[in-house]
Amino acid sequence: MSSVSTPTLDAIDLSDRAFWGAPPEQRHAVFDLLRRESPFAFFAEPVVPYIPVGPGYHAVTRYADVEAISCQPALFASGSGAVSIADMPPDLNEFYGSLISMDDPRHGKIRRIVAKAFTPRVLEGLVGNVQAVVDDVVARARQRAADGDGTIDVVADLAAPIPLRVICDMMGVPDSDRAMVLQQSNVVLSGGDPELVEDEEHVVTAFLEAGELLAGLMTRLAVERRARPTDDLTTALVTTEVDGERLTSQEIASFFILLLVAGNETTRNAISQGVLALSEHPAERDRWAADPGITRTAVEEVVRWTSPITWMRRTATQDVELSGRAFPAGSKFLLFYGAANRDPAVFADPHRFDLTRDPNPHVGFGSRGPHFCLGAHLARREIGVAFQAFARELPDLEVCGEPARLQSSFVNGLKRLPARLTGLR
Amino acid sequence: MSRVVVDREVCMGAGVCEMEAPEVFELDADGVLQVHEPTDPAAVETAVRACPTGALQLID
Numbered sequence: 001m002s003s004v005s006t007p008t009l010d011a012i013d014l015s016d017r018a019f020w021g022a023p024p025e026q027r028h029a030v031f032d033l034l035r036r037e038s039p040f041a042f043f044a045e046p047v048v049p050y051i052p053v054g055p056g057y058h059a060v061t062r063y064a065d066v067e068a069i070s071c072q073p074a075l076f077a078s079g080s081g082a083v084s085i086a087d088m089p090p091d092l093n094e095f096y097g098s099l100i101s102m103d104d105p106r107h108g109k110i111r112r113i114v115a116k117a118f119t120p121r122v123l124e125g126l127v128g129n130v131q132a133v134v135d136d137v138v139a140r141a142r143q144r145a146a147d148g149d150g151t152i153d154v155v156a157d158l159a160a161p162i163p164l165r166v167i168c169d170m171m172g173v174p175d176s177d178r179a180m181v182l183q184q185s186n187v188v189l190s191g192g193d194p195e196l197v198e199d200e201e202h203v204v205t206a207f208l209e210a211g212e213l214l215a216g217l218m219t220r221l222a223v224e225r226r227a228r229p230t231d232d233l234t235t236a237l238v239t240t241e242v243d244g245e246r247l248t249s250q251e252i253a254s255f256f257i258l259l260l261v262a263g264n265e266t267t268r269n270a271i272s273q274g275v276l277a278l279s280e281h282p283a284e285r286d287r288w289a290a291d292p293g294i295t296r297t298a299v300e301e302v303v304r305w306t307s308p309i310t311w312m313r314r315t316a317t318q319d320v321e322l323s324g325r326a327f328p329a330g331s332k333f334l335l336f337y338g339a340a341n342r343d344p345a346v347f348a349d350p351h352r353f354d355l356t357r358d359p360n361p362h363v364g365f366g367s368r369g370p371h372f373c374l375g376a377h378l379a380r381r382e383i384g385v386a387f388q389a390f391a392r393e394l395p396d397l398e399v400c401g402e403p404a405r406l407q408s409s410f411v412n413g414l415k416r417l418p419a420r421l422t423g424l425r
Numbered sequence: 426m427s428r429v430v431v432d433r434e435v436c437m438g439a440g441v442c443e444m445e446a447p448e449v450f451e452l453d454a455d456g457v458l459q460v461h462e463p464t465d466p467a468a469v470e471t472a473v474r475a476c477p478t479g480a481l482q483l484i485d
Contacts (some may be wrong), residue, residue, distance in 0.1 A: 069478065108437060115438035116456035120447065372439050372477035 008114050013057055014334075014409065015046040015085075021407040028351065029133035031339035040325060040333075044411075048206055050084045057313070057332040061339035063346045063363070065322055069314050069333055070367035076333065078371060083410065085313065085334065092208075098254035100262075100312070100371065106371060110251060113240050114374065117170075117233050122375045126170070127385075134164045134385045139391045145421045151400065155305035159272035160264075162386055166378070167263035171256065172232035173223070177217055184210040185261040193407045195415065209304040211257060218256040222249065233259075259375075267379050269308040269413040270364075271386055272403075274310035276417060278387075279399040281353045286399040288355055289391040299384045304362035305353055307338035310412050312366065326352050336361045338412060396423035427483045429460050431471060436480035445472035 005196055007030045013019065024251045034041050040058040047053055050350070081087055082101045098112055107408050110234035117121070132244040141157040152158070160182065168178050186196055187210040205325070218234075278285035288298050311334040318329045341362045342350040365373035373379070390397065429449070436458050442450040446468040451459045458480075463469045473481040 007438075111437045112456060115440075116454070118440070119452035120440045120443045121439065121452065340427060366477075368477045368479065370437055370478055372441070374439075377440060377444060 007034065009037055009041075012026065012041070012081060014041075014043050016146060017407055017409075019047070020409045021405055028342060030340075031061055034059060035339055039065060040322070040327075048086055048203065051088065054086050054332065055330070057082075057085055057334050058327070059336055059339075060333050061336050061343075062323075063340040063343035064368075066335045066337065066340040066363055067367045069127045069335060070199070070363075070371070072371035073103060073370050075317055075320050076315060077103050077317050078312075081314045082312045082371070085332070087157070098251075098258040099374070100258065104370065107360050109243070109245070109406050110247065110255070111370065111374070113247060114255060115273065116132050116240065116379065117236050120373050120377050123381060126166075126378070127381065129169060130166055130381055130385050132380075133169070134162055134389045135265070135393075136355045137161045137165070138389050142421060144163070146424055150157075150422075150424045151418055151420045154275050154397075154399070155268070155272045155414050158390070159268045159414075159417075160273070161380055162271065163267035163379075165265050166382060167259060171259065172221060172230060172234050173217070173260075180213060180266065181260055181304050187263050188257070193415075214257045214260060215253040217350065218253045219249070221256075222252055231320060263375055263378070265411055265413065266308045266375075267382050268307045269411065270379065270383055271356055272310075273306040273412070273416050274302040274387065275390070275397070275419070276399060276403055277302065277353055279419075284353055284355050285391075288387065289395065292388055292391075294356050295384045295388060297358050297360065298387070299364060299380050300360045301353065301355050301357050302387070303364035303379070303384055304341045304357070304360055306412065307341050307362075307364050308337055308412055309364075309366075310408075310410055311336050312371070328334075328380045330391070335363075335367070337366070340367070394421065400423050427463070427466070427469075427485045429463060429473065430482045430484055431458055431460060432480045432482070435478050437478055439477050441475045441477055442472040444483060445475050 012030055012034065017032070039062045040060060042056055044056050044057055047055050060069060077102050098115070099107060102110070137158060141152050143156055145152045147245065164178060164182050168181060171180060185207050221234050222238050225232070225238050229235045229239060234256070237247060237255065279290070288294060314328055314333045314335065316329050316331040316333070320327050320329075320331070341347070341364060342352050346361065347357075365376040365379070397419050399417060400420045403414045404411035404416040406415055438452050438456040440452050442458070443452055446465065447464070448452065449461050449463050449469055450472060451461065453459050471484065473483050
């Protein structure tokens with residue numbers, strides 16, 4: 001492990017993009033300090049071109065406070081934006097955030113419609129599909145390494161194609177559109193990373209174009225499915241009714257974007273950083289390979305450890321109190337899930353990667369409350385199937401270079417992770 | 426044996442209970458939670474505690 005300089009409270013600025021490119025140990029040290037010394041630390045908002053700068057936000061880093069805020073949605077609302085620090089224009093907010101940036105009663109109505117497509121039993125029917133996708137992806141990765149110099153990129157060759165193909169299969173996205181889906185969902189969740197959005201001045205434009213392309217695809221699919229229904233999720237979305245109401249075209253397009261983006265980036269980053277964690281903890285890797293029976297707890301630990309979504313925002317709807325401290329109406333709170341997931345008040349030895357950690361009440365899928373991750377079952381399935389296949393088919397996989405980290409405060413992600421298959425030589 | 430009560434206004438069909446205790450909890454095709462006779466009290470208790478919206482309650 002690289003040496004970690006001791007942070008000081010005054011020097012911490014979570015709105016500084018450079019902080020998010022720092023090695024994870026360094027970020028964890030900062031969050032440990034914040035959790036201990038300043039659990040509601042206040043920061044000025046980062047500047048986004050063309051968007052008015054807001055009043056600033058509190059960084060919530062203790063597990064108990066993240067939970068208290070999440071389970072009181074009437075006091076801590078999502079409707080003014082859950083996925084951006086700045087208040088975005090309402091139409092933009094709703095379009096990109098969909099359910100995530102919505103409050104009851106509308107949230108409850110739509111969530112119940114879409115939840116039907118994500119029940120454990122519906123997903124049970126997808127196991128075969130997930131297994132087939134994973135097997136094919138793994139075989140192609142090995143072939144690619146064999147055809148080339150024996151190396152692969154864990155992100156592009158393993159972690160990205162698995163959730164992309166699963167979610168596109170579920171939604172019925174044609175093969176010819178999938179490269180576009182991957183590229184545009186990268187842009188939507190880039191957090192303005194300079195490699196993905198070249199010109200910072202054009203972050204908002206790139207964002208809008210990505211949304212337009214994805215919405216265009218959805219509109220086309222919706223028309224096709226209304227004419228010729230199939231058994232995919234898109235058909236369910238355009239035909240389902242709740243209390244005699246159907247989703248509007250706008251709601252369907254937003255939800256489609258949410259699924260494509262959220263269904264791709266999160267699982268991809270859990271898988272790629274799970275591979276990295278296992279390579280850094282070879283004893284745990286061997287333990288999992290030797291005993292597939294620990295997969296249930298191992299998947300939870302991968303999600304806790306990686307915490308792919310770094311935060312969601314809530315906004316106080318009235319004067320509120322948290323852990324005895326008063327905050328005025330309108331206060332913004334960023335719930336730092338990765339920090340809560342390393343809170344020693346809840347997790348014994350929180351910086352230990354322990355695949356049999358049990359109980360493991362992590363908030364990697366969000367904390368208790370109505371916004372708990374809709375795709376949690378799907379993500380667990382994908383991660384479990386993927387790592388069992390890696391252990392079986394790619395036992396010789398060895399990380400052989402530094403990971404390239406996404407410079408985003410919102411998504412804890414990897415852009416590249418070089419690895420070699422040593423068995424090929 | 427205690428009984429499980431579902432607050433229908435609050436349940437949003439996340440299915441966390443079903444993952445914890447599939448023999449007791451089942452989201453049907455309409456996404457409505459069906460509760461069968463509790464068998465394994467420990468699993469049911471875990472499921473009730475795990476509900477993200479607090480829609481489940483154990484009553485003696």
